[in-house]
Amino acid sequence: xxxxxxxxxxxxRKEGQNVTLSCEQNLNHDAMYWYRQDPxxxxxxxxxxxxxxxxxxxxxxxxxxxSREKKESFPLTVTSAQKNPTAFYxxxxxxxxxxxxxxxxxxxSIL
Amino acid sequence: xxxxxxxxxxxxxxxxxxxxxxxxxxxxxxxxxxxQKHGEAPVFxxxxxxxxxxxxHDKISASFxxxxxxxxxxxxxxxxxxxxxxxxxxxxxxxxxxxVFGQGTRLTINP
Numbered sequence: 001x002x003x004x005x006x007x008x009x010x011x012x013r014k015e016g017q018n019v020t021l022s023c024e025q026n027l028n029h030d031a032m033y034w035y036r037q038d039p040x041x042x043x044x045x046x047x048x049x050x051x052x053x054x055x056x057x058x059x060x061x062x063x064x065x066x067s068r069e070k071k072e073s074f075p076l077t078v079t080s081a082q083k084n085p086t087a088f089y090x091x092x093x094x095x096x097x098x099x100x101x102x103x104x105x106x107x108x109s110i111l
Numbered sequence: 112x113x114x115x116x117x118x119x120x121x122x123x124x125x126x127x128x129x130x131x132x133x134x135x136x137x138x139x140x141x142x143x144x145x146x147q148k149h150g151e152a153p154v155f156x157x158x159x160x161x162x163x164x165x166x167x168h169d170k171i172s173a174s175f176x177x178x179x180x181x182x183x184x185x186x187x188x189x190x191x192x193x194x195x196x197x198x199x200x201x202x203x204x205x206x207x208x209x210x211v212f213g214q215g216t217r218l219t220i221n222p
Contacts, residue, residue, distance in 0.1 A: 030208075031208040041214070042113075042198060042213060043153070043198065043212040044212075045209065045211075048208070048209055050208060090152055090153070094208055096208060099143055099155045100143070100200070100210060102154075103152060104152050105151075
C-alpha cells in the first residue's frame with residue numbers, strides 16, 4: 001500500500017540536542033512538506049521541497065533544517081536553536097494535481 | 112496570506128446541519144478541505160477549483176464563490192463521526208503546490 005511513513009511516533013529531546021524526524025513516502029510524489037501544529041492550533045509550514053536537492057523555507061523555518069537527497073525521503077532536523085520544539089510534527093506529500101496527504105505525525109517533547 | 116475560517120467552533124446535535132466558511136483577501140486558484148480528529152493526522156475531504164464548482168460526497172459538500180473568494184463546507188444531517196477540526200488550505204496560483212491553512216473550525220456533534 002502506498003503512503004507516508006513518519007517515525008518515530010513519539011520523540012523526546014534533551015536540552016542542547018538536535019533530533020531528526022523521519023518522513024518517507026512511496027507515492028512517487030514530487031513535493032514534500034513539514035508542518036508544525038501546536039495544541040488547538042492550525043498547521044504552520046516549516047519547509048517544503050518540490051524537487052530533489054531543492055527546498056524552500058516556510059513560515060517558521062528558524063531552528064529547523066531539512067534535506068532532500070532522495071525523492072522518497074524528507075527528514076526534518078529540530079536543532080538546539082529551536083527553543084520551543086514541543087509540538088506535533090506532520091509530514092505531507094503531493095503532486096501538482098493531487099492533494100496533500102499526511103503521515104501520522106511525530107509528537108516531540110522536551111525532557 | 113492566511114485564510115480566515117468561521118465559525119471557530121460549532122456544537123451540534125446529531126442530525127443537524129452545519130456550514131463552515133473559508134475566506135481569503137487574495138484571489139484563489141483552489142481550496143482544499145481537511146478534517147482532523149484529535150491526535151490524528153488531517154484527512155483530505157475535497158478540492159474546489161476556481162470556477163465556482165460545487166462538490167460533494169455522502170452528506171458533505173462544498174462550494175467555491177470566486178467573486179467573494181470564499182469557500183463553504185456543508186455538513187448535512189451530521190453524524191457523530193463528523194466531529195473533529197476542519198481546516199481549509201488555499202492555493203493562489205495554479206501549479207503552486209504550497210498550501211496556506213486556516214486556523215480551523217472545531218465541530219462537536221453530540222448524540
